[in-house]
Amino acid sequence: MNKLSQHRDTYKQALKNSDNQALLQEKSWLTAAAASALLNQDIEAMRQVRGCCADLSALADRFDSTGKPGDRWRTLGDVLTLALESGRPLEQLRLALPATVSGTLLQHIKDQPGITPTQLSQCCDKSASHISNELKKLENAGLIDRLRRTKKHELFLSILGKEVLDTINSQEVPVREEVVMDCKYADPDRLKRLTVFGNPPLPFTRAA
């Protein structure tokens, strides 16, 4: 049994025994192993960590009471999958992820080649200095090119930027099927009275 499996099994055992000290220790060890594999772009290590931690999220949801149960393993799994399937350095992917400010900027630059930092600042409702910092990171990573025309700077995606953005967009993010709330036993008359002013607010809140 390798070291990774040993730590995974100790983590599982700690979950079952509610041994919080061991739980935190093992959680840190496994997370550090994932981070190290990602930073070193070690494909084999990434595969091993992903395989090893695949079944931990459901278990953690059920038994881990030390905070955000399960989310850690799901996020790690998603990042490892993305890194493995795209084969791109983590820094490039991180900058281009749609949930980040830099990712949003890349998308705007793709949609509107030649857009200026001032226009981006208005589009994203962020300060000029915030936009400037993010653009610097994108430029340093080689994802965008800047064309200087007197005082005005026009921004364009570099070939690398276009490729990275295409890679991200082509990754299929699994969408959980929406749960159908079949409330067949609910009394329609009561529901009608409850929703007479729209969906009812939670009692004791200010809206209620």
Add this chain to the structure above:
Amino acid sequence: MTAQTEKLPTLTRFVAFYSYKGGVGRTLAMANCARALAARGKKVVLLDFDLEAPGLLHFDVFKPKNGGKRSPAGFAEYLEACLQDGPPDKLDDYIHECKGQGADEGKTWLMPAGRHGEPGYRAFLNKMNWSDFYTQQDGYKILENLRGHIIERYQPDYVFIDSRTGLSEIGGIATHQLADIVVLVFNLNGQNLEGAKLVFDSIRKAPLHPAVILVASPVPVMPMDKGTPFF
């Protein structure tokens, strides 16, 4: 079939026992009412919504009639199942028939708060966002569905809800939405009275207009000539 022989549907009353402060005897009053009714032939379902401090399973008479080693599932597991796959078809996985007593002419069932001794229960309490559940995830419909499902499955005469104290979300749902009658229990002191008034005023504005019964507890026994200090 004549009007006389036609079986009338059971009229189920949902009664929430609520107190703004703890230690006023709310749970005990509810347990005693349920026991008295079950002994007289009524069918009573109990819902333990005091999620942070569940207590009904401590009464031997409310333990499962056919109990296993593991503590029975309840409201927490029911809500998790709803959010995962929609409302479940079988309520018996979350509501158990109680032991009761040999002389009982009626029956009692209990939906416990959940498996509160297990880490999964604490995780449920930590991660449950009642506001999102109620307003974004059709929580009010899920709870109306539970109400209707209990009536359909057990046809009880009464459903008693042990409601959480204070201005808690689940306490609000029990008293403002699920209950036909709210039994508002309070001690005769400033803290209790102020809180009870606040909740009383809030319940009066609830869209389903539950009735409110005020219960002062405990009423001290005093010699007749001394009268009562509360005039």
